[in-house]
Amino acid sequence: MSGNVLQEYLEGKIDFAGQKLVDDIVRIWLIAATAISFVAGFALQSLLVTFSILGLSTVALLVVVIPPWPMFNRHPVKWLPVAETKKSK
């Protein structure tokens, strides 16, 4: 029992709407971070600035999308009720 709890905790499942949301967040966030880090590094003439921005924003992104936050689990799948078969009657 406790093994299942741990496994579920580590697996961190999210629902379908949450998966779509995570996909969008990752795409937009990383493209924006890349663009901003290039522009900022070019403006300040420093590669350190470029890769610090990219690295730190990636760490922040990991915190946002990796754990199964409740906002990714707001649309649980509604299963159909169990169909009654002739046998059970």
Place this chain on the structure above:
Amino acid sequence: MHSVYSRINNLSAFLSTCTMVLLAAIALSSFVFNADPKGDLLIASVKVYPAKSHRYPRKKLEMGFVNFNISADLTPLFNWNTKQLFLYLEADYQNTKGVNNTVVIWDRIVRRKEDAIINVAGRNKYAFKEISSSFKNAPASHYSLKYNLMPHVGVLTYGEAARTVEPVDFSIETKPYEV
């Protein structure tokens, strides 16, 4: 995207794509910077002394001693994608047999922008000798200060920072060099 592992996988895959694009953009940005600083190169003297070859003690070999002054401000070459600058002084001469030779006689690695203002009064670091053992009748030759611009990402670029205005004569000494 349903589990932690697939989210990590998806994120890192897209991160590597973004990193590649960023590196390509940085490499391309080097072409925006086309600084071409020019300095001054003054050759004080080029003296050729009779000497002996190290490998063949009985063979006579002439050694050239070049005294030069370099003053150049190469700070414009340092942009965000500059890793280091390799500077080298080249002697460009024609030997007795009419073959054009190019010999590197001095070099320096500049790693920081603060060190890019070059003021050197020095002598050749590397042995300046002619393969046919003599500089006799070699015509006056040109010397040039060249550089390799090494980027963090991208292509290595070459340039010339200074060149002698007038060709410099070899002055042949008859006595061996004495310290």
